[in-house]
Amino acid sequence: MTTLKNGISIDETTWNSPNYWAGRPNGVIGVTIHWWGLPEWKQSFNQVADYLSTARGNASTSAHYVVSDTRVACLVSPTDRAWHALAGNEQTVGLELDPNGGAGTLENACQIIAMLEEYFGKSLNIYPHNYWVSTQCPGHYASKIDQIVNRVNEIRAGKGAPLAEPVTVSTPKPATTTTTTTRNADDPHWVVSKGDSLSKIARYYYGKAGKEELDKLVKYNGLKSANSLSVGQKIYIPGPLVWTVQPGDTWAKINGYYGFADGAVQSRNPGRALKAGTVLTVWS
DSSP states (O other): OOBOTTSOBEEOSSOOOOOEESSOTTOOOEEEEEESSOGGGOOOHHHHHHHHTSOOGGGOOOOSEEEOSSOEEESSOTTSEESSSGGGGTTEEEEEEOTTOOHHHHHHHHHHHHHHHHHHTSOOEEEEGGGTSSSSTTGGGGGGHHHHHHHHHHHHHTTSSOSOOOOOOBOOOOOOOOOOOOOOTTSOEEEOOTTOOHHHHHHHHHSOOOHHHHHHHHHHTTOSSTTOOBTTOEEEOOSOEEEEOOTTOOHHHHHHHHTOOTTHHHHTSTTOOOOTTOEEEEEO
């Protein structure tokens, strides 16, 4: 039985969902956060785990982990593809969180993500369920994605070098830069909001936030350090940027992810179709 660093043991034997595809042919890029229903439904942990572990034909669904304040269960191995988020099934791990959970639920979710990052040997993107499909899910947890990212970084920092320290955001002021590179308004960029970190930005565009990605952003933007961000500041993103097509992807979704106008990514990939596994040039 696996035990998280906060002492919570993962129940890996009570439930074994049949609702998954074996293996990870395209690897893992992130975690998708769900809640297991509206708070007023008051579903129990066992009810949810039972439901997600039952085959229902075309209506079958599942998740890798079910998470509450005091319990965690693994229904599908993270090395397999649970059926939890349509296009997100292929490369993300699904966490079903108690909609009535408190700080314990969030902490357990962060502990699981930190464990997964250690297992897969890389930083993982954190997606709300409604990134992949139009849905109310994950409810109030959608507003906690930044908090989750920062807490995962703190947990990882406890075992070694942190991915990046959370940023202390200051009052906007003119950025002091040492670069003379000309930027165009439509170049890929991120406008810093309260609570943002360079690690978060790197994860969004590169899918990971290691030293190489952070150093690239620091140098490209003439920053003093990875922690020297200000609210309202534009962080420009050096290429190359690529997108690996997933089932259900559309040109509109890909352009929208990067804030590009319609047709921008198509123009950089003439004659290419949106076939799963195709790697598109987004920015060079």
